[in-house]
Amino acid sequence: GAVVSQHPSWVICKSGTSVKIECRSLDFQATTMFWYRQFPKQSLMLMATSNEGSKATYEQGVEKDKFLINHASLTLSTLTVTSAHPEDSSFYICSASHPNGEANVLTFGAGSRLTVL
Amino acid sequence: AQSVTQPDIHITVSEGASLELRCNYSYGATPYLFWYVQSPGQGLQLLLKYFSGDTLVQGIKGFEAEFKRSQSSFNLRKPSVHWSDAAEYFCAVGAKYNNNDMRFGAGTRLTVKP
Numbered sequence: 158g159a160v161v162s163q164h165p166s167w168v169i170c171k172s173g174t175s176v177k178i179e180c181r182s183l184d185f186q187a188t189t190m191f192w193y194r195q196f197p198k199q200s201l202m203l204m205a206t207s208n209e210g211s212k213a214t215y216e217q218g219v220e221k222d223k224f225l226i227n228h229a230s231l232t233l234s235t236l237t238v239t240s241a242h243p244e245d246s247s248f249y250i251c252s253a254s255h256p257n258g259e260a261n262v263l264t265f266g267a268g269s270r271l272t273v274l
Numbered sequence: 275a276q277s278v279t280q281p282d283i284h285i286t287v288s289e290g291a292s293l294e295l296r297c298n299y300s301y302g303a304t305p306y307l308f309w310y311v312q313s314p315g316q317g318l319q320l321l322l323k324y325f326s327g328d329t330l331v332q333g334i335k336g337f338e339a340e341f342k343r344s345q346s347s348f349n350l351r352k353p354s355v356h357w358s359d360a361a362e363y364f365c366a367v368g369a370k371y372n373n374n375d376m377r378f379g380a381g382t383r384l385t386v387k388p
Contacts, residue, residue: 200377200381261368263376264317265319
């Protein structure tokens with residue numbers, strides 16, 4: 158079945174540094190991937206839609222200069238948290254839709270936990 | 275705009291007991307409804323979904339859910355819970371052919387007592 162891999166699964170960084178999180182579709186090509194943020198005891202909030210070969214579409218209230226998304230290939234999307242601060246600490250999850258799968262059914266990565274000191 | 279409410283943040287049941295996790299949604303049109311399960315350190319796994327047709331849908335791992343339009347609900351059930359079912363459960367509502375319009379509930383954490 159469809160598999161989406163995220164790396165790293167957890168990362169700790171100092172305030173002011175940048176962190177890159179990768180999302181890979183392992184056995185299929187994904188023209189579109191989605192990035193979510195999940196705060197403790199809260200739901201997943203869609204941050205942006207990552208489109209291969211074009212600019213990402215950001216949800217209202219998400220700073221695109223803060224959360225850089227690159228989807229340079231059909232199997233890889235990256236989320237870079239620039240100049241991270243403690244309030245950016247969160248669980249980041251990506252998902253993708255298999256092109257041969259059922260519409261609206263997404264495959265999720267295992268998530269990446271970011272802690273900014 | 276659509277929204278999803280999971281009234282129970284945390285539920286504890288004994289192994290072998292029945293389970294029902296509540297989900298209420300708000301959506302202007304016919305919703306696409308989903309239940310996902312998330313184990314610690316794992317991604318979200320689809321348990322079941324409702325798009326149309328029979329309002330009682332069967333999923334993996336012995337779960338089922340019933341769509342009740344009159345109550346705007348899509349509750350998840352399992353007749354006999356296993357210890358391995360302990361996890362976080364998310365209800366979600368989406369729009370047809372629009373994956374970036376999916377909304378998730380806050381989740382219900384299930385603890386299973388031996």
